[in-house]
Amino acid sequence: MQRITAETDAPLFDIAATRRIEHVAAAALPPHTLMQRAGRAVARLAMALATDARTVWIACGPGNNGGDGFEAAAQLQRHGFHPVVTHAGDTERLPADARASFERARAEGVTFADSPPTVCDLAIDALLGIGARRPPGGAMAEWLARMHTSAAPLLSVDLPSGLNADTGTWGGPSLAAPTDRRFCLTLLTRKPGLFTAQGRDAAGEVWFDDLGCTAGDEAPAARLNERPEDRSRAHASHKGSYGDVAVVGGAPGMAGAALLAASAALHAGAGRVYVAPLDETAVMLDMRHPELMFRRPDALEMAQLSVVCGCGGDDAVRAVLPRVLSTAGALVLDADALNAIARDASLQTLLRQRAARGRRTVLTPHPLEAARLLGVDTTQVQADRLQAAAALADRFACTVVLKGSGTVIASPGETPRINFGSNARLATAGTGDVLAGMVGAGLAAGSTAHAAARAAVWRHGDRADRWPADQALTAGALARGTPVR
Ligand SMILES: NC(=O)C1=CN([C@@H]2O[C@H](COP(=O)(O)OP(=O)(O)OC[C@H]3O[C@@H](n4cnc5c(N)ncnc54)[C@H](O)[C@@H]3O)[C@@H](O)[C@H]2O)[C@@H](O)CC1
Ligand SMILES: Nc1ncnc2c1ncn2[C@@H]1O[C@H](COP(=O)(O)OP(=O)(O)O)[C@@H](O)[C@H]1O
Ligand SMILES: [K+]
Structure with missing residues (x-):
């Protein structure tokens, strides 16, 4: 037993x-x-x-x-x-x-x-x-x-x-x-x-x-998501060994979402992290994270980057998506990027084409975003989360992280995973942006889309499970991986 x-x-x-x-x-x-x-x-x-x-x-x-x-x-x-x-x-x-x-x-x-x-x-x-x-x-x-x-x-x-x-x-x-x-x-x-x-x-x-x-020899319907291997770093490595993440998001009034994703990528070990705000008036510096580098979205060399797109994207993200989908070396699509894709067949075609070009892509929808992408309602997604995640993975030929209690990770040709760790303390604004940034760091380090998604989901949930009971779990602190401010 x-x-x-x-x-x-x-x-x-x-x-x-x-x-x-x-x-x-x-x-x-x-x-x-x-x-x-x-x-x-x-x-x-x-x-x-x-x-x-x-x-x-x-x-x-x-x-x-x-x-x-x-x-x-x-x-x-x-x-x-x-x-x-x-x-x-x-x-x-x-x-x-x-x-x-x-x-x-x-x-x-x-x-x-x-x-x-x-x-x-x-x-x-x-x-x-x-x-x-x-x-x-x-x-x-x-x-x-x-x-x-x-x-x-x-x-x-x-x-x-x-x-x-x-x-x-x-x-x-x-x-x-x-x-x-x-x-x-x-x-x-x-x-x-x-x-x-x-x-x-x-x-x-x-x-x-x-x-x-x-x-x-029965085939399982899914597996529990297991602890990822600890990432060891070769002595003779350098920041380029761990890849570059660029967060494209943060439309006017929503800068925080992009900064949370960027902070999470940074603390998850990315070599360099850029922030490309979708707000021309944005301040191009985060005093709490001087490590972050700020660029205009059109100045990014997307092909070399692991792009995290959509956190706080609002409607402004629509304009950058054709370029992001066509050129990003690796890509995490979250929040408003997913909503924009759900409304636009031409973006869906670009998304599907990424797999044929050997480009890694992870979608991180919560149930409502998944429902919009599938053209159903949230109740239908929640009625069979494994099936909904698999249907999205199949439709868009990429890895899908269907968030919520028992997050499901599905990829074409892989046994789906259900994440066990994590708890409802994550039910607070911005924790999804943190997850997107963590996935982006994994992609930047060279993991497959499925492995990057699995590892990030496990570590994100594990942080929440180990969070001290007497300390507030906020997305900003979660991104840094520590409740200490
Ligand atoms: N057959 C065996 O040797 C073994 C059976 N096992 C146990 O057997 C269970 C499965 O047994 P069963 O296939 O008999 O299924 P269940 O015992 O789960 O229930 C089936 C019975 O409940 C009735 N029923 C279904 N929904 C109902 C509802 N809402 N209201 C009222 N009645 C309802 C059905 O008409 C049927 O009579 C397993 O979950 C497990 O606990 C285990 O002991 C392993 C070994
Ligand atoms: N009840 C819960 N149990 C476990 N994890 C949860 C729960 N509620 C939310 N989460 C997790 O918190 C994160 C919330 O993401 P999301 O809904 O996109 O929020 P936001 O857009 O505010 O960042 C996801 O990783 C989700 O799986
Ligand atoms: K029972």
């Missing part, structure tokens, strides 16, 4: 692949073995989470997820706990494995009740797993609401019931209560939906048990 952290490098399998893996594993084992292993694993984690627990409420559903719950109940009873099982379903219609586990729980003397115990020390949600077909209703919905709001810790079996394992969309109760009492033990495979969209909030801390099985 393993706890998932930002250090975990692991494949993520969707429901269809998980079913195939389960099928192969079950065929090679004596009947009911997998469910017994699942129940034992659930009981083991339950006992570790609530060592002093006495009453454990286990809500079991109509399928095999419920079977895992019965099996865990039998185990907990055997270990001297007091499990109380409520069952949402007809025991006569349980699938064979779950039926066997139900009988085992009964034989162990587990208490079955029609309604949940008034108090419990731990709740276990074994209502629905990968077989959930619609949002839970009736007693299931009531029980879930109670579990997600009660003071007792909640352990979800395989998935929080109501979570779509493929997409992370949520059909369960409000998730307003803090997540630090939520735990999930996912079984056999790690599922992408646990790590993006509402997955993180619904699941809380995620643990994994492979039930002694391997995934064989």
